[in-house]
Amino acid sequence: MTTFVIFVYLIIVLGIGMLSHRMFRGTGEDYFVASRSIGPFLLLMSLFGTNMTAFAILGASGEAYHTGIGVFGLMASSSALVIPLVFYFVGTRLWSLGKKYGYLTQVQFFRDRWRSDGVGLALFAVLIALVIPYLLIGVMGGGITLNQITDGQIPTWIGGLLVCVIVFIYVTYSGARGTAWVNTFQTLVFMTLGGVAFAVIVNKYGGLASALEQVREVRPNLLIFGENIKPLKLLTFMCIPLSAGMFPHIFMHWLTAKNARSFRYPVIFYPVCIAVVWIPSVLLGMMGVLDFPDLQGPAANSVLVQMVARHAPGFLGGLLGAGVFAAIMSSLDSQSLSIGTMFTQDIVRHYGFHDKMSESQQVLFGRLFVTAILALTFFLSLITQRSIFKLAVWSFSGYAALFPVILAALFWKRSTKWGAAASILSVVLLWIYFFRIGWENPEYTVGGVGMMPVAIMLGVSALAMVVGSLLSRPPEQSVINRFFAT
Amino acid sequence: MDKKATRTLLYIALFVLFLLHNDFWLWEDASLIFGLPAGLAYHAIYCLVAAGLMALLVNLAWPEHLDVSDDGGAEL
Numbered sequence A: 001m002t003t004f005v006i007f008v009y010l011i012i013v014l015g016i017g018m019l020s021h022r023m024f025r026g027t028g029e030d031y032f033v034a035s036r037s038i039g040p041f042l043l044l045m046s047l048f049g050t051n052m053t054a055f056a057i058l059g060a061s062g063e064a065y066h067t068g069i070g071v072f073g074l075m076a077s078s079s080a081l082v083i084p085l086v087f088y089f090v091g092t093r094l095w096s097l098g099k100k101y102g103y104l105t106q107v108q109f110f111r112d113r114w115r116s117d118g119v120g121l122a123l124f125a126v127l128i129a130l131v132i133p134y135l136l137i138g139v140m141g142g143g144i145t146l147n148q149i150t151d152g153q154i155p156t157w158i159g160g161l162l163v164c165v166i167v168f169i170y171v172t173y174s175g176a177r178g179t180a181w182v183n184t185f186q187t188l189v190f191m192t193l194g195g196v197a198f199a200v201i202v203n204k205y206g207g208l209a210s211a212l213e214q215v216r217e218v219r220p221n222l223l224i225f226g227e228n229i230k231p232l233k234l235l236t237f238m239c240i241p242l243s244a245g246m247f248p249h250i251f252m253h254w255l256t257a258k259n260a261r262s263f264r265y266p267v268i269f270y271p272v273c274i275a276v277v278w279i280p281s282v283l284l285g286m287m288g289v290l291d292f293p294d295l296q297g298p299a300a301n302s303v304l305v306q307m308v309a310r311h312a313p314g315f316l317g318g319l320l321g322a323g324v325f326a327a328i329m330s331s332l333d334s335q336s337l338s339i340g341t342m343f344t345q346d347i348v349r350h351y352g353f354h355d356k357m358s359e360s361q362q363v364l365f366g367r368l369f370v371t372a373i374l375a376l377t378f379f380l381s382l383i384t385q386r387s388i389f390k391l392a393v394w395s396f397s398g399y400a401a402l403f404p405v406i407l408a409a410l411f412w413k414r415s416t417k418w419g420a421a422a423s424i425l426s427v428v429l430l431w432i433y434f435f436r437i438g439w440e441n442p443e444y445t446v447g448g449v450g451m452m453p454v455a456i457m458l459g460v461s462a463l464a465m466v467v468g469s470l471l472s473r474p475p476e477q478s479v480i481n482r483f484f485a486t
Numbered sequence B: 001m002d003k004k005a006t007r008t009l010l011y012i013a014l015f016v017l018f019l020l021h022n023d024f025w026l027w028e029d030a031s032l033i034f035g036l037p038a039g040l041a042y043h044a045i046y047c048l049v050a051a052g053l054m055a056l057l058v059n060l061a062w063p064e065h066l067d068v069s070d071d072g073g074a075e076l
Helices: A002-023 A028-036 A040-051 A054-067 A070-101 A106-113 A117-149 A156-204 A208-218 A231-245 A248-255 A260-291 A297-311 A315-352 A359-383 A386-401 A403-411 A417-440 A453-470 A477-483 B003-020 B038-060 B064-069
Strands: none
Touching: A002 A117, A002 A156, A002 A315, A028 A070, A028 A156, A028 A248, A028 A315, A028 A359, A040 A070, A040 A156, A040 A248, A040 A260, A040 A315, A054 A070, A054 A260, A054 A297, A054 A315, A070 A106, A070 A231, A070 A248, A070 A260, A070 A403, A070 B003, A070 B038, A070 B064, A106 A117, A106 A315, A106 A403, A106 A477, A117 A156, A117 A248, A117 A297, A117 A315, A117 A359, A117 A386, A117 A417, A156 A260, A156 A297, A156 A315, A156 A359, A208 A260, A231 A386, A231 A403, A231 A453, A248 A315, A260 A297, A260 B038, A260 B064, A297 A315, A315 A359, A386 A403, A386 A417, A386 A453, A403 A417, A403 A453, A417 A453, B003 B038
16 A cells, blocks of 8 residues: 555656646756746745755654754754845845846856856866765665665665656656646645654654653653754854755756745745754654664664654555655755756856757757766665765765855955865865765764864855955956946 | 845844854753743744744845846746
8 A cells, every 4th residue: 555655646746747848848948947937936845845855854853863852953943044044145146147147057157257167167076076975865765765664575776766767757858847846746745744744653652742751751862952962063053054055956946936036935934844844853753762762873864764654554654655755856856957957058068069059959968967867876876885874964064165155256246266266175175074084983073072064164165265366366347247237 | 214224133133043043041951842842942933933034034125126137927
C-alpha cells in the first residue's frame, strides 16, 4: 500500500508537470525563467519548496534527535529573519536588473556588472562545485527514504533512480514553469503531510504534553539549548542563511517573478512557512529517542522515516513518504534546471556561440544539460558514501561566504572586479582550509568557542572585497550609470 | 512620519530582532510554554514576529522604483 500511494503521488506530479507544458512558448526565456510570469503565491511556494531540501526535512529531525530544540534556533528561526531580508534587499533588485537587461543566470549579471569574463568564469566554477553535494543529497535522500519506508523491499538505487527520472521528465519537458507549478504542489503536500504526520505520531504517544514528558524522562537536555548549543554558535549560525543570496536555484526562481511586487508574499510569509515545517520536524526528531534510543551520528537522519514506518504504516505511511519525496524533488528540479541554464547560457552560448544562439537551440541545450546533470548525479550517488550528508553545511557555508560579492555588486558603486576576485579567492582558500578540519571533526568550531567557520569566511570575504576594490581603479561612470541609475 | 524616517525605524527594529534571536535568558529553561519547551516556543513566536515585521517592511518601505517595468495584470 505504501509503495502504491507513493507511485500515485509521483504520477500526479508528472501530470502537473505535463499540464504546465501547455503554456510553453518555445523560447529560451520561457524555458529557463518561465517568461518572468510567476505571481506572488507561486513564487512563495516555489522559493520555499526549493530551499526546503532533504537536508532540511530529514536533517532537521536527525539533528533534533541529538541536540534537541536548539536546532530550531540554529537553523530555522535564523532563516526566518535572514532569508526574507535577502529576498527583500537582494532578490527584488536582481529581478529588476534581470528584467531590464535580460539576464538568465547569476554569471551573466556579474560578468556585466564588473565587465569581466574572468570573474564570471571563477564564479561559475565555484557555484557549480558547491551545488554538487546538494544534488547528491537529494538523490540519495530519495533512495534512502523509499528503502526505509518500504522496510527494505525497494533497493536504495531504485529510489534514487525514480527521483531522477521523474524530475528529468517534467523539467526537460516543461522547464521553469513546470518546476514552479510542481514545486507549489509539492510544497503544499509536504507542509500538509508534515502536519498530518505530526498529529498521528504525537497521538500515539498520548498527546504532545505526554510525549514531551516522556522525552524529559529519557533525555531532559533535549528540551533546552543547554550544553548542546554554545551561545556564539547560535549567533554566528545567523550567517548561514545568507547563502540564499548566492544559490543558483534561488536566483533562477527570483527571475521567474512577474514583477517586483511578486516578492511581497515570499518576504512576509516565509517565516511562517519555516515555523510550520520545522516545529513538527524538530519535535518528531526529539520524540525519536523514545522509539529508537540508540541511533548514532548520521543514522539519526532517518529517524523521521523510521517513525512514520512504525506509527503510520500503510496508506498514511505512503502519504508521508510522498511528503518526504515532495521535499526532495522540489529542490532537485530547481537545482538541475539552474545548473542546466548556467551551462547553456554561461558556457555554450557565451563561449561557443558568442551570445548568438537561436531560441530553439537554447531550449535544446538546456534540456541536454539537465539530462546530463541528472544522469551524472544518479551515477555519483551509487558510488558516494552516505557521509556526503555532512557536506551540506559546508555547501551552505561556501555560498554564504560569497554574499559580500552580491551585496557589493548591488549596493557599492566603488566595488571592482579585483575586489570580487579577491573575495572569491578568499572564500575558496578558507573553505578548503576549514573543510579539511571540519570533515575530520564535525563538531569543529573556531577556537572551540562555538564560532562557526562561516563567520570568519564571511568577514574575510567582505574585507577582501573592500581592500581589493579600493586598491584597484574605480569602475567607469558608464558602468555605475547602468546599475545605479535609480 | 516621512518614508525615510519610517524606513530607518524599521531597520532599527530589524537589528533589535536580530539581537533578540540570542535568547540566552532561556538557555536552561525546561518549562513548557503554550505546550512547547520554553526555548522552542520563544523561537516559534520569533518567527511570527519576524513575519509581522516583514509585513511592515513590505507595506511601509517597499522599494517602489523597482516596479517600473511592471506590466500589471492578474496574478496568482
